[in-house]
Amino acid sequence: MRLLAGGLVAVGALALALVLRPLPSPLVVVPAMLTAAAMWLVWWPRARPRLAAITAAAGVTGAACTLAWLADPGTAGGPSTYVHTVAVLTLITLTVRWAAVRQAVPAVGVAAISEALLALQITQPPPSGLDAVALTLFWSIGTAGAVGLGAYLRTLDRRRVEAVRQARRTQRLQLARDLHDFVAHDVSAMVLQAQAAQILLDRDPSEAAAALRAIEEDGSRALASMDRSVRMLRELEGDSASAEPLPGLDGLPDLVRRFADAGFPDTEMRVEPSGPVPREVATTIYRIVVEALTNVRKHAPAGSSVAIQVSDETGPVVVTVADHARDRALPRLPPAERAGVGLAGLAERVQALGGEFTSGRAAGGGWVVKAVFP
Incomplete structure (x- = not known):
């Protein structure tokens, strides 16, 4: 609803500005409105996988319409050109931030050409020669800023993902240490009880049976520790969390x-x-x-x-x-092979x-x- 409201406000402002001024050519207004609509569309999560394609399509459409308008220029673009520029720069920023590099490079290149050509719509008649080159280069400063902002946001996203990955790795290592401590404690008790049971088996069967029951309890406890550790590892992968305290x-x-x-x-x-x-x-x-x-x-x-x-x-x-x-x-436990x-x-x-x-x-x-x- 927020995106829809924002889009309606932008379209309403553009329509009001056009009413207060002479109406530019449809070759100026239509691509501006389409690019503005695309700018709002890409905020929808389901549209992000197609972000590079949307940016490239907006760039191709905008560049083609601008070149067609230059063949027979009419009224200067005015507000529609500025709205178009802001929309293209937003698409460039989001593409650099979210799209895959091999998809983002050509899409941003096409959009950058489209954005540079929009500079020719702001004067009447359009400049030519060196003036046109200078104006398009100046207008391209916005593209450089959009690319830099997108790259910065992409770096922040990568750092956030890396921080989460590192935190999960640290938790896995901690769980491994816990599993070592708890299970080693129970298993060492099982080995000691087994040694005692061997000595008591012929001398005192009842005591040997008690030692075997203790082995069973320690084995069950070791299994419970492993189960708890496995559940915690699954929680790190997004499964439901366990409320069992340590x-x-x-x-x-x-x-x-x-x-x-x-x-x-x-x-x-x-x-x-x-x-x-x-x-x-x-x-x-x-x-x-x-x-x-x-x-x-x-x-x-x-x-x-x-x-x-x-x-x-x-x-x-x-x-x-x-x-x-x-x-x-x-007697004590056999010595460990390594520290x-x-x-x-x-x-x-x-x-x-x-x-x-x-x-x-x-x-x-x-x-x-x-x-x-x-």
């Missing part, structure tokens, strides 16, 4: 309980922030604990003591995960939130992971 501080008790049941009964946790923790920080804390406990399963002897603490007594929110091996060494990237990814995420992340061997043995959030 785990935060409220998910730590269940996480630690499962970890303790998987062979680390001497696990303590204190979560005592004095106030609410931002969602991004809470989610990151959960991922830090997941990664730290997963590394404990991978590298620390089974049964090692683990201490987890989340507090903000000194102002910043501090999360610490520390493990210490007992005197007797129990993981979990801690490096967590460090980047903590730093992105303005915090500090450290990890390394403790003074009395074991390993400590610590993050401080402002």
